[in-house]
Amino acid sequence: MEGGHSSMPQNETAIDVISQAIFRLRQKPFEAQITPPVQEFMKNLGPEMPAFQKMAFANSWLFEGMILKTYQKKPASNALVTTTMAPTIFQSGIKENVIPAQAKAVVNFRILPGTSINAIVSRVKSIIHDDRVQIKVKPFSSEASPVSSPEAAGYEMLNQTIKELFPNTLTSPSMVIAATDSRFYYTLSPNVYRFLPYKINKENINSFHGVNEKISVEEFEDAVRFYERLIRNVN
Structure with missing residues (x-):
């Protein structure tokens, strides 16, 4: 101008x-939508939910609007459907x-x-709708990652290792909303999984790339133990 x-x-x-x-x-x-990873999440964890949520997840075709509105109420869950x-x-x-x-x-x-x-x-x-504004895609940009299968051997090995180290943990496929280096591994396999045994909750979720970003020493040690066990299980 x-x-x-x-x-x-x-x-x-x-x-x-x-x-x-x-x-x-x-x-x-x-617009919000239920993608295959979120559908798998509902299928796997729905039976463990309280009665009303269990019914809604089991009949997502009927309660889709209500489920999406619930997800959209918070930034962290909204990113899973939008x-x-x-x-x-x-x-x-x-x-x-x-x-x-x-x-x-x-x-x-x-x-x-x-x-x-x-x-x-x-x-x-x-x-x-303004020709004065030029749109450019930055070089770092990448397409959405393919959805990895929850039926493949890699997923089963992850699941087994999680159960061995955290016996009372419920497991389910889901979706990682952050960009990770995992996107470079699709030349090796169609199934690429992202997992770290860190506990994410409302107290620490806003610290990602924010003020006082950190993880606890205990969770760092859990990650080391997890990957050691995973490597041994794969061998």
Whole structure:
């Protein structure tokens, strides 16, 4: 956009345009859906739930709307049923009395299985609907990971090892919402599993990439024990 001295602003500046673009995106979140990993989670842990949840999970085709609304109430569970978008970087301006000619924003998307980067870009362009805003995909971007089978030998070995070290633990497939190096292993196997024996709860979940990010010494030791046992079981 046209920059200049802040004493003579245009009706719209680059900051106005990019701010409106972000606002439009935030006003139209992606629709929630039950993906295969979440369906497997409900199938495996549903029988262990209290009566009403057990009934809802067993009849997800009937209670889908209610289940999705429940998941969407909290950020951590919403990410399991929705392609999320979060503005994470905003750059513009160099001096308080200079109107910037450019403004840039980075929006981070976490893509549900079944969605593609091309579909995200197309939707973003459609919602923003402003040719002055250029959309670019950052090089680090990657498609949603394939869904690994809960019937494969690798999953069974994980399950066995978890039961050996944590005998009273219920196990189930689910979905990891963070990006990990596991995506580089699909050239070796169609089934790639992500597991760490850390206890995640409402007290520590917000510390991920946040203030005072940490794990306990005991859980670090549990992870070492788990991987030692897993390697021995695979041998």
